[in-house]
Amino acid sequence: MTIKLYGAALSPFVRKTRVALALKGIEFESVHVDPTSPPEGYEKISPMKRIPALEVDGQYLADSAAICAWMEKTQPEPALYPSNAMEMGQAIWFERFVDYDLAMRCTFAVFRNRVVMRLIGKECDEEKVQHALTTTIPPLFAYLDKALDGREFLVGDSITIADIALASQMVNFKHGGESIDPAKYPNLAAHTERMHALAPFAKTIEKESGFIQKVMG
Ligand SMILES: N[C@@H](CCC(=O)N[C@@H](CS)C(=O)NCC(=O)O)C(=O)O
Incomplete structure (x- = not known):
């Protein structure tokens, strides 16, 4: 193949x-x-x-x-989708929520302005970034923090596509110069830290951060 x-x-x-x-x-x-x-x-x-x-x-x-x-x-193993029907639906929901709702507010507002605009020689719309950080992102972070209360993963007891999708958007949040406040969102901050420590995330974060530092100074 x-x-x-x-x-x-x-x-x-x-x-x-x-x-x-x-x-x-x-x-x-x-x-x-x-x-x-x-x-x-x-x-x-x-x-x-x-x-x-x-x-x-x-x-x-x-x-x-x-x-x-x-x-x-x-390649069914390791499974990245739950076998339980309700958990499968929940994993797909979180994947969708993160890829659309969260991405729109984090990646397309914060990362796009702070990083992409600069890379293509355009101005960062910091007002848009601040609006996202203070108004549109907090309720979504609060929702995710609550969903992660007492849990290692968003759904079930092993990593699913929902965790991977979320942690991936959080890499862009980091690249955009932001971090998750552990005082406000302890579960989300801890989940992000755990996911980003996994080898495939750790490797790509190191490479990408080096690239961003080089081109943005
Ligand atoms: N829901 C899509 C989103 C993909 C997406 O929006 N990719 C962006 C880059 S991060 C893109 O290709 N944008 C170009 C465009 O929308 O014309 C997915 O999960 O693959």
């Missing part, structure tokens, strides 16, 4: 996919795609021209959730 992952290093959705591939022990080749200027014909690979996209022996899949679902069927 020949597998190619189309994406860019700092995308939380690509990172989520890379970490899941690493946990499953699936070998793949990375193909760089800049989402701001995708290559000619990229819509044949990813219809909305987004990253990540996956190529498996000449067949294509777009969207991190679709790619991770493919992965689970292809």
Whole structure:
């Protein structure tokens, strides 16, 4: 099986996919795609021209959730989705919540302004960042903190796609110069720390942080 992952290093959705591939022990080749200027014909690979996209022996899949679902069927161990029906639904809910609602407020407001805008030579809209930090993010962090109360993982008793998706967005939060306040959100802060200490996250965080420091000074 020949597998190619189309994406860019700092995308939380690509990172989520890379970490899941690493946990499953699936070998793949990375193909760089800049989402701001995708290559000619990229819509044949990813219809909305987004990253990540996956190529498996000449067949294509777009969207991190679709790619991770493919992965689970292809390489069931270690399981990244619960076997219990309700827990499975909950894991999918958290994955969706994080990839859409949280990403919109954290990655697309904080990281995009503080990092991406600077990388492409544009101004950071700090007002937008502050609005997210003080108004739109706190209720979502409070919800996640409560969901993690007394638990190591968001769902069940082992790592699922929900934990990977959440920790991946939190890498971008960190890259954006922010951290989770352990006094306000102790469970979320501890979960993030635990997840980021796992080898596939630790390795990528080190590499990405080095890159960000180099280009942003
Ligand atoms: N729900 C998608 C989100 C993917 C996404 O928004 N990727 C961004 C980069 S982080 C992208 O490709 N943006 C380009 C665009 O939307 O045109 C997933 O999980 O794969």
